[in-house]
Amino acid sequence: MIELWNVSKTYEAGNKALRNVSMTIEDGEFVFIIGRSGSGKSTLLKMLLKEVEPTSGKIVVNDMNLSKMPRGFIPKYRRKLGMVFQDFRLLKDRNVYENVAFAQRVIGASTRSIRESVPAMLKMVGLSSKYKFFPQQLSGGEQQRVAIARALINRPEILLADEPTGNLDGHNSMEIMKLLNEVNKLGTTVIVVTHSQEIVDRMKKRVIVMDRGTIISDEKKGGYTYEN
Amino acid sequence: MRISTFWYCLKQGVNNICRNILFSLASIATVSACIFLFCLFFSIVINVQYVIKNTESTVGITVFFDDGLDANKIKEIGNKIKARDDVKEVTFTSAEDAWAEAKQEYFGDMQDLAEGFEEDNPLANSASYTIFLNDLVDQDQVVDWLKGIEGVRKVNYSKTAAEGMNSLNKVIGVLSMLIIGVLLAVAIFLISNTISVAAAFRKNENQIMKLIGATNYMIRAPFVVEGIIIGLVGACIPLISIYFLYRSAVGYVVTKFSILSGLFQFLPVEAIFPYMAATALTLGVGIGFFVSFFTIRKHLKV
Ligand SMILES: Nc1ncnc2c1ncn2[C@@H]1O[C@H](COP(=O)(O)OP(=O)(O)OP(=O)(O)O)[C@@H](O)[C@H]1O
Ligand SMILES: [Mg+2]
Numbered sequence: 001m002i003e004l005w006n007v008s009k010t011y012e013a014g015n016k017a018l019r020n021v022s023m024t025i026e027d028g029e030f031v032f033i034i035g036r037s038g039s040g041k042s043t044l045l046k047m048l049l050k051e052v053e054p055t056s057g058k059i060v061v062n063d064m065n066l067s068k069m070p071r072g073f074i075p076k077y078r079r080k081l082g083m084v085f086q087d088f089r090l091l092k093d094r095n096v097y098e099n100v101a102f103a104q105r106v107i108g109a110s111t112r113s114i115r116e117s118v119p120a121m122l123k124m125v126g127l128s129s130k131y132k133f134f135p136q137q138l139s140g141g142e143q144q145r146v147a148i149a150r151a152l153i154n155r156p157e158i159l160l161a162d163e164p165t166g167n168l169d170g171h172n173s174m175e176i177m178k179l180l181n182e183v184n185k186l187g188t189t190v191i192v193v194t195h196s197q198e199i200v201d202r203m204k205k206r207v208i209v210m211d212r213g214t215i216i217s218d219e220k221k222g223g224y225t226y227e228n
Numbered sequence: 229m230r231i232s233t234f235w236y237c238l239k240q241g242v243n244n245i246c247r248n249i250l251f252s253l254a255s256i257a258t259v260s261a262c263i264f265l266f267c268l269f270f271s272i273v274i275n276v277q278y279v280i281k282n283t284e285s286t287v288g289i290t291v292f293f294d295d296g297l298d299a300n301k302i303k304e305i306g307n308k309i310k311a312r313d314d315v316k317e318v319t320f321t322s323a324e325d326a327w328a329e330a331k332q333e334y335f336g337d338m339q340d341l342a343e344g345f346e347e348d349n350p351l352a353n354s355a356s357y358t359i360f361l362n363d364l365v366d367q368d369q370v371v372d373w374l375k376g377i378e379g380v381r382k383v384n385y386s387k388t389a390a391e392g393m394n395s396l397n398k399v400i401g402v403l404s405m406l407i408i409g410v411l412l413a414v415a416i417f418l419i420s421n422t423i424s425v426a427a428a429f430r431k432n433e434n435q436i437m438k439l440i441g442a443t444n445y446m447i448r449a450p451f452v453v454e455g456i457i458i459g460l461v462g463a464c465i466p467l468i469s470i471y472f473l474y475r476s477a478v479g480y481v482v483t484k485f486s487i488l489s490g491l492f493q494f495l496p497v498e499a500i501f502p503y504m505a506a507t508a509l510t511l512g513v514g515i516g517f518f519v520s521f522f523t524i525r526k527h528l529k530v
């Protein structure tokens with residue numbers, strides 16, 4: 001469970017990115033966060049990753065208060081989260097297999113576990129046949145699948161996706177969303193930040209709308225109500 | 229740490245070096261130069277010390293007595309000298325011995341010429357003790373003490389041989405420290421730069437690693453491995469070259485200047501190499517480890 005209690009964030013430059021945001025996301029939920037550019041969506045995800053600290057307020061994830069978390073525990077905490085970015089952020093000098101295996105290697109997983117789980121994960125995202133390809137030999141949609149495979153390989157409880165379809169065409173976007181929906185059905189909490197009206201309207205999931213650092217609407221089975 | 233994780237870090241460290249081969253080679257070269265000089269001076273200093281040790285047993289202090297000092301008094305002084313801890317050996321040369329030696333030296337085969345002096349030993353007051361010390365460092369102190377003894381007329385000793393050697397050793401030591409210091413600074417600078425370049429190259433990867441949940445330790449490991457490899461290779465190159473250089477240098481000097489071989493004795497390479505290797509490897513790996521560790525720590529803080 002993710003809980004935000006009156007969370008505010010003011011960046012060093014004086015930019016108020018979040019103002020008094022409170023919300024709760026239950027385990028296994030699928031949530032869209034939408035809103036105008038600069039409304040604080042990415043800031044919110046970064047806080048959940050403990051990449052950015054709130055200026056005030058309290059964030060509790062799975063009963064852990066993030067601001068009271070010892071530094072040494074942060075890596076362990078992050079392993080419970082998976083993160084997908086708009087620009088994929090794959091390692092260009094490594095092939096598909098290595099990009100996914102990378103996430104296991106850097107947390108010190110055994111070779112045996114890597115050999116078992118990476119092919120299975122690649123199968124799930126539909127890239128079994130391209131495991132030897134390098135990122136630049138793949139389409140945008142395929143690259144994003146690799147990134148999702150990497151985010152999921154350590155079996156996170158929560159998957160955070162910041163505009164995962166921002167660089168993809170309509171068809172590829174829907175494919176990625178289907179994939180995220182499957183992941184969600186397997187029990188992972190999924191939070192997706194997006195600007196795509198089509199996606200939000202089609203999926204009929206919970207939608208949180210943000211504007212200038214506050215939540216202005218939060219609907220179960222919502223649509224893309226926000227006017228750009 | 230798992231073996232697989234160890235290999236992964238090792239591989240990434242080697243990758244770092246290969247990606248930035250010029251910088252890495254420059255770093256290795258300076259570390260090598262640094263350690264080469266260290267080994268060279270190490271060999272010289274230790275051999276000079278060895279020679280000094282050998283000379284110490286051949287250079288002695290000679291003590292002469294006041295005119296007509298009686299034999300008992302001389303014996304008493306001799307006992308006093310023998311009682312000292314820093315004295316290794318004392319030999320007595322009587323006036324007759326001295327004369328016999330001098331005759332041999334000056335007149336050689338023409339002993340007849342010396343006969344004229346026979347009645348009245350010209351070296352009547354030349355009885356002496358020759359003192360050999362355990363350590364030549366104590367020489368000045370012992371000489372002062374000897375001069376203070378009643379009945380002692382003159383103390384002959386050789387300042388030059390031992391002190392010359394000693395000060396030569398000091399000059400070599402200071403000079404080598406200076407050069408090694410400068411080279412060390414250059415080596416540290418270059419390794420630090422090499423690691424910085426590698427860190428800049430991997431910035432993206434490190435960021436991803438962080439978000440995935442890699443520990444700082446895991447993120448730093450490849451860079452520290454890189455530093456250690458640079459230090460290790462930088463130590464091995466000079467060690468191997470010094471090993472063969474030393475052996476052939478000793479062989480060359482011994483055959484070309486066989487006259488000297490009585491005077492100078494070199495330590496065999498086997499005798500000094502283990503210490504030299506241990507010091508050089510510790511030095512190389514130590515520099516590589518600490519420089520890379522602190523450099524990468526600085527970089528990954530932000
Ligand atoms: N590192 C930073 N330093 C200073 N200000 C920042 C920083 N990151 C974000 N901001 C500011 O905080 C506000 C919210 O930014 P954020 O990236 O969260 O918006 P967003 O909703 O993700 O926008 P977009 O839809 O364009 O991605 C913006 O006004 C932005 O300028
Ligand atoms: Mg954003």
